[in-house]
Amino acid sequence: MFPDRGFDAFLFDMDGTLLNSIAVAERVWGNWAIRHGLDPVAFLRTIHGVRAIETITALQLPGVDPLAEAVAINELELEDMEGIEAIAGVVSFLEALPADRWAIVTSAPRQLAERRLAAAGLVPPAVMVASEDVSRGKPAPDCFLLAAERLGVRADRCVVFEDAPAGIAAAEAAGAAVVVVTTTHTHPLETPHPGIAHYEHIAGRPRTEGPLDLWHRG
Incomplete structure (x- = not known):
């Protein structure tokens, strides 16, 4: 998806990006x-x-x-977890990533994020930035900058998976590449960034050494 660019880490929004709530x-x-x-x-x-x-x-x-x-x-x-489900293909996509190379960056409070991830059958990563971890939420870039820092990488060496305009703007402000997840969109979103409807046909492939590649499997 980014043929001339590799990434040190993948950063994921949660609602609308990893799970449908x-x-x-x-x-x-x-x-x-x-x-x-x-x-x-x-x-x-x-x-x-x-x-x-x-x-x-x-x-x-x-x-x-x-x-x-x-x-x-x-x-x-x-109190309401009814109808929460993982976006298609996301479980295997995340399981294939090196555990220390990805994070969740959500506008939800941590307790709610953990409950929703469990409801969707997703295991939280070692690094998760939640609403209470920053003083300014999206579209400010603070949350993505913090996640990159906690992973020990630079934000401009990351790719962010997002579904909402505020999150996309935050990722852009952090200098990251962006992939737009369109699963929950009811109308087209005008954006210059590549988009995916689900994770079933993409993979994050580690190179032998160094960056991760993001590629289509078929």
Whole structure:
């Protein structure tokens, strides 16, 4: 997929990238939007890839405490794992990667991320950056920069797998290459980056020494 470029590590967003949690998001956030007098259809388009506290803060709703509401949303999401499933081919794709060469970088709190990964049958990597690990969430690049640092590599030597505009912007700002995962997209996303619908026909292949290659298997 990047014939002239190898990578020191792969960085993965979680929701919409490794697993499909769209049903949970629509239930929990849709009900929250209705309670606050928002149009749920329009509002749900704004939540993907962004931390809950920043989503709520941006609304500037009178009398609403963003931190308290984000905590409440998290509690509801922790209770709802129905319909969460791994994206096709992702289990074998991840299992083939060297354990010290990939990380998860999610806007979800760590406890929620761990619950969702378990529900999808995915094993967390040694390095996972969650919402509470950074003071600025996506589209700021902080989370990807931190993940690269924890893996002992440079962010511009990584490829990021993302599904949401905020995450793509964060990866670009970090200097990383980007692959857009389109599994949960209902409309085409305008982007210059390569895209995949699932992981069934790609593989991360370590060279004998040095970088990882990302390639199509067929």
